[in-house]
Amino acid sequence: MKEDYPKLFEPINIGKVELMNRAVFPPISTNFALENGRLTERFVKHYERRARGGVGLIIVENTSIDFPEGKHMPFQPRIDSKAVLKDWEWLAFEVHKYEGVKLSIELAHEGWKKDGVDYLSPEKIEELIEKFAYSARLAMEAGFDMVEIQGAHGLLVNQFLSPLTNHRDDEWGQRTRFAKVVRKRIAEECGRDFPVTIRLAVDDFLEGGINLTMGREIAMELAKAGYDMIQADIGLGPKEKRLEPMHYPQAWRAYLAEKIRPLPVPVAAVGMIREPAVAERVLETQADLVVLGRTLIADPDWVKKVAEGKEHLIRRCIGCSECIKAVHDEKGPIRCGANANVGNEEDIPKAEARKRIAIVGAGPGGLEAARVAALRGHEVHLFYETFGGQLVLAKVPPGKEKIGWLIEYYRNVLAELPNVHLHEGAATKEDILAVKPDAVVIATGAKPFLPCSGERGLITPFDKILTGEVKVENKSVLIGGGGLVGVETAIYLAQFNNRIKIIKRSPAVLPNVERITRGYLLRELEERGIPIIVNRRFVSAGEGYAIVENTETGEKEMIECDVIVGAFGMRPHVPFVIDGVEYHIIGDAKSVRNIASAVKEGYEVGRRL
Template sequence: MKFPKLFEPIKVGHLELKNRIVFPPIATNLAHVSGEVSDVQIFHYHRIARGGAALVIVENSCIAYPEARHGATQPRIDSDEFVPGLARLARAVHDAGALVSIELTHPGLNASLKFNGRLRPVAPSAVRLRKDGIIPKELTENEIEEVVEKYAYAALRARRAGFDMVELQGAHGLLINQFLSPLTNRRKDRYGGSRENRLVFVREVVDRIRQLCGDGFPVTIRHAVDDMREGGIDLEEGKALARGLEEIGIDMIQADLGFCPREMRLEPMPYPQGWRSYLAGALKEVVSVPVAAVGTIREPEFAEQLLEREEADLVALGRTLLADPDWPLKAKAGEVRRIRRCIGCGECVKARHSEDRPIRCGVNPTVGEGEPFARLERTERPKRVLVVGGGPAGMEAARVAALRGHDVRLVEKGDRLGGTLNMASVPPGKDKIRWLVEYYEAELPSLGVEVVLGSEVTREAVEEVRPDVVILATGSAWPRPDIPGVDLPCVVHATDILRGTEVEGNDVVV
């Protein structure tokens, strides 16, 4: 096996994971507005599990409605009425061969007024950190005890629904992170001040979950190892808190960030692969429970090296498995070139966070679309298909047609596949766009697609091939603005520059 460490079993609590690959909680906006899970959402997690991940963690689920609502269509786990739907989801993941967990979330001061009925947010302390300037209400001790109960009964519902474990959201500036961080916890009672006191809230949550669910039900946490904010948790404090979390009885830790700028945890394309993995390495120095590295881990070789160097025990692959849910199966089979890597384009982030729309992916068009769209049944009547154009649309059309069992020829007049993607990958920080082209360069021949480069399709060529279907995927033309002088020799288009055209003269106007 090419990646032995990646596919080595590991225990979380008493449960054995078949490999070291975890799908972390990623908000999808696929639930119903009511908070019920949807069929599309169930298939989404089933499809991830079917690709070979050992543990699938369902997205941030609301434990207290409406005050803790934190998304356009966030799944709810605050009432028994949601257990049957969650049970269907858990069964779907189990049927695909993975263990399943669910993230329990309370946003605290970061609650969404847009979705929670404009209720005033609550927090450990009344600190001004929100961009809108709203100061949250400081929780009383009685209110804290009520929130602890909400966490615990949410965990009990998860267990009744058939989930194997639960995860606490303790990062990204949400409520548990707020209790742990001196940036947001200014309390003078038993919940604030010293490190030990700042751990009391999460200790009470874990203890109450154990009382209701038993010791055999693992509890994991997504931990803010570093807030990346002055006055917050720094790396050394994050390590010390992790030791405290282990003493409390946490069974696994995902090493993540806290009150950081969003682009540091939803990284755009220029960020280097696995840049956050140092957080897991830091925790490995001080705890003995399994630690998962999180963030922009795209390639099996990189993941294997992290595990071999003992800088992590598991790898959490979020957007990586959105781009290609079969990443684990392909890595295990040694078919690395056939993995469709996440390029960091941000389409998933834009859909969820900017547009409040269902999740989507810039390289995997089936994400968020449900089973009918993703099911590619082989035809009983294969056709001869001619695809004209080797850009992204043409390559994907050829791939899907071949998967359906058709005889496919793709003709591209240029000397390589990719179309405009080749130019788009030229600017600094955009080189990952080439990853998508490399995927198709490996995938199309493996599916039996005949790729013809350097050839222009003419009427005679079509008549010679005699296809049943012609798919025109020749792309679009760049418009030139109606500006006097735009056609002069001294004027060059951006595409000319990306193709390597030299600009003459010393004075350049952009």
């Protein structure tokens, strides 16, 4: 309830614009715009849906003020011409249908990351300033309540601010000057009462760059120059520090806001703020506003649920980085591992006819299918051995605890749906037929694959390690398989003073893992002294050793070890087939993939039933 989180629901002013709460949806790139920078219905619906959830301020994703020269992303929107004004009027109209929600837009220019700003002529600099001012005027005319300047993440304004990229010896060598003049020109175009905020690099996370001492000085200068709110963020440094993998703790970046306070204007904290209690704590001690990016991607109703005392029904972002993989690795439209409705934003409609649905398996696919089918009005019977399925194992390795949030979400949501009936225990074909289903969904996941049937028990499957059924301490361990499961099992076993090696058949390590998470995990292996020996195929096992083959030379070698752990992969598991009834196989039972694929297929089959 609101009274449980007084700071979160306390109004605050950005300039003369009052926000009804302290929650901010930040500029997260979606790739929902067209390549020419024009908006699409999908783009508008995405922001309209977040507005419906009751957030105080929405800041539209980084938008080009100078298309195409200043374009930053392949499907980046643009606000540099009267020709696109109608697009932005459309968006502002849809967002402002929700009383109290304020709208901003991040004005951005990529700049020249390799060269910095040293070579820019004074005339070019003045031209860029005019483009910022013109774009701000267009936003105001379109009905926006304010604008934000992108002054972080290594883009143009950050390049002026950082000593790493600005070595000029003229007036523009005064590193805050560019940002100050941009603010002054926007005031001249739009009036001083039209608020301008800045996403500010207060730490470059690179030696010789902006540090927090400099960052606070810059923030104070810009606040005095008229910026109405400062979002404390990072600059030129690695993407891992702003697109954090799951392993980072909640609100870890909030200290950036804390260290630049107090200022004469509000300061916003960013960085993996997922739970309302954490948001409230940040607001009490570290910041004036909280930025909820992936939090509101996973659950656009986060603010509304908190206000109504339904925190237990929040679908918390688990940090799976599926959104990052989609946008940054694949250059495609954003998606969410926990929320299959991102990019669609539909309200689940009631079914024309009520059916009795049997779902076998309660991993992410089966649970999502049960949720959606129940919301459509069907009678749902969910059969399972383990509530959560493979999620129960996936949350065991260090730093993966957030996966447990998804299990909690489904447990809480399904408990409030009276048309969902849970059947715990191993189900037979007869058990399924006993409920007389109109449709059956098989979501039984996958089982570990072991070569040579486990070599007479000499190979321990990884799941027995992660469940604790087999405990391994102070041993020499060989892990077969260098995929995500093998790597995370190795990191788990390293906690128990084991000496570990990983063998992998191909030269590619973690090939399907999003690159920021991949870099983090490889660093974890290196810090723990865990080598990955590539191009090695498992041949056989004996007491205290394994025989592997070099796939390039064909030579065989013996690796001594106390324990062999099998993480060679998984195979779909379909325990039975039921004829004569509508029948669907989803998730890993269909093809071994990931959480996002299972949730998506669960959503789709539940929607079709």
